[in-house]
Amino acid sequence: MRTLLTGGAVFVKDRPDLLGGGDVLVDGTKIAAVGRLTDEPADKVIDTTGCLVLPGLVNTHQHDWYIYGKGLGGSMLLEQWITDCLFPLKSSLTVDDLRLASEVSSLDMLRGGTTTAVNHQVNETTAADEDAILRPAAETGIRQFFGKVIRPKDILDDYLSARACHETWDGQAGGRVRVGFVLEATAHWVHMGTSSEEMIVGGHKLAVEKDTFVSSHIAGGTLSRDSGYLKFVLETGRTDPQFLHRIGVLDDRWILAHTIYPRDNDMDLIAAAGSTVAHTPSSEAARGGGITPVKTMLSNGIRVAIGTDGPMVDLTNDMIEQLKWTRLMQNQVHLDADSIPLEHLIAMGTAEGARAVRAENLFGTLEVGKAADIAVFDLMTLHAGPVHNPLSTFVHAARGRDAKHVMVEGDLLIEDGRFTRVDDLYITELLRQAGDRGRALARRAGLAE
Template identity: 35%
Template sequence: MAQLLITHGYVVTVDAERRVFPDGWISVDEDRISGLGPMETVPVPGEGVQVIDAGGKVVIPGLVNGHNHHWGSLFKNTGEGLLLEPWLDKITLPLGAQLSNDDLRIAAYLGAIEQIRTGTTCSLNHAVNNNDADSMRAIIEPVLDMGIRQLVTKEMRNTPNPPFSDRHEARPHVRGLDDELALAEEIIDTWDGSGGLVHMGLAIETGANWMLHNATSDQLIEQGVALAQRRNLKITNHCSAGTPWLSIDEFGKATGGGDVDYLVRLGALVDNWVLIHALHLKEREIAAVAGSGASVISNPVSNAYSSDGIAPLKEMFEAGINVGLGTDGTYVNCSADMVEQMKFTALIHNVTHLDPTLMSAERVIEMATINSARALGLGDQIGSLEVGKKADIAIFDLGKAHTSVPNRLVGALVFSAHGTDVDAVIINGEPRLLNGELVGFDSEQEVLAEARRRAADAIERAGLTDDIFVHWQK
């Protein structure tokens, strides 16, 4: 018996046949979609069924953000005018070092609020810093409180001995390799499956910039991959992201190849990987990723903000790689709006190739839904509107001034709408946003105020106040 019935929506299923019901319905039973189709087939709602009239609205699978660092929500607009490497070293790493667990907690709330309010129902949260059991609790509890879905990837670090590079100091990590692996398993066992919303995975840096920071050892990559394979976990990183003439060049000279070449050499390129960015891949590296079954998450707004490159998506699609979409931490994007990411992705690739057919509205919607879901290992549960899948649904109101004559609705969603046009969000069968208002959470204003205060305090503690609060940059 359904408890929720969405009626008269323009339903874009993104299922295998890519069905669209221009006047359609969806029913939700507990946490799953129990039925959908054209309005001619709508069931009569039983007593107590909550009916959501989606007339004039577009109903899509909840958007899936394949790469985010939720603590970045405290530090938007702090990296303008900086390439990735100086931005990391001068701004982001010093700020990250300041964060208490209470800061992480409020950032997690803020990240969840922004995502629900822009139609995102699931994200991969690459939890950075030397996270321990307490900091992971601070990150995950707000996720459960807000009722949003996440793949939380516990980051692991291990200092190489001898150091990979003398570019950055090789400070010993707080835990040895065996303890780091054991802690990861303990945290996974504690949280995986919580609330039907939390999915656990691993994060191990393998990219040029992080190897030069001595953040990762070959042993950690090898043993982390073994752990991911043994426990059937997704494992994520940052891959081939950096300025061509800085970290990418230096890593190439040190190793004779690129980031993917390095994983291949270690025998560590497996289908558990969710490779993030993948900007500067050579043809042989694209072929290796395709052959491995690993997925890629592209973050074109983040890459443009740092001006470090445009991912070879055309070549990746031609090679058959599953490519999803993400924002990256909002400190290097300034927005978690996945609608904005879809528009930018289509435009930047089409103009780069002088081909307006390359990235259609349909293709970027696929990237932001089913492709990202598959990358996160959740393709059989979310990413499309199908009977039996989890009820993660976003309903966008295209009746506002800027979308009031949408003509072609799928195109309007990508090219005219904004994430904030979302009117209703259902996650795991539960309405979390209705009529544009959060459901079951009444502390939004308090979270926003505390986030502003905590961000300013952290910036001051890091000694960056004068660098960041600039009124007019000359």
């Protein structure tokens, strides 16, 4: 089937003229042509006038089951939130909780124009857990890059489990499901016994063998001498990036989530390794974590992508919010109204995310031959219009709910703002179940009231 998206502002690197109006032709699962197209035969024509057409957003750091913790944790700083909120909830999850959360989170992200997400696990998963997470996600049509946890406690069993997960799921759903590994390396996790040098080296070796990504929380939390990241830096005499560099594993496979507090030569090490920082600005602000020096990182040659972290932290999966927060916070820190150029900022939410999961040749830009992962955002709204600069309007005034059409591999999953695979009654029932499960989970974890 050939689908023509016509008349919208089209975001293509090095083609600013297309922001004045352009077209994208999709043939089957691939992008067949981009530009100002005339007389192109198409089975379906979608008028995108008044809209911004861009690659589907790529969320490089997300925890799907966090939907159940929205609003819990109150005013806790990160370190207390981890021990008093996250861990009790994590230990009380059921397989059915994971199944429902996966579907709701995937639909939520698709509705906001996110076509790819890295689901970074903080909990150990069995084969049954992985089926509960990945099967419903695949059925929604989203791309999921699943981060399988490896832990040091039963390390040999975890290596076998990680290998089995990769062999079972990597490449499923026509390649929309991919599997990488979570190797927690930040000082907090080492202190809690959930990381070790042996585990990281062995897990990284497996990632190299499978040619996949590695995700890890790095240099985050508060900069407290009593319980925060600084405490562990002073005790160990090294930073998280220095640790990874010293044991010989820091390379371009790593997605370094947060990285709020790079110190000493950290930025040089990250840049030289080609690792990607996954920046989650509203999450970091919600827990009093600080402001990641994104502008300085970019100036230092570090690749930075964008993530949402999960709604238990900041109550949102909206990637546009993250783009806006990223730019405004860097503007404020640097007293610069153009701290991150809009074109690069949007690339951080698209192309850089694709590169982080080692899929830059597959999606992330609107190029002929790439997968038709496309999001069309309506800018003709009361809260966004009138439009002078579509990129500025998108970043500063649009919302995730403005996604009008969303495609993954040419499959139109959102059309005119509505799901094509499920109806409103189905969504309402999902949300009712999610509410019931969230409250029951909070009670089991001792966090209700």
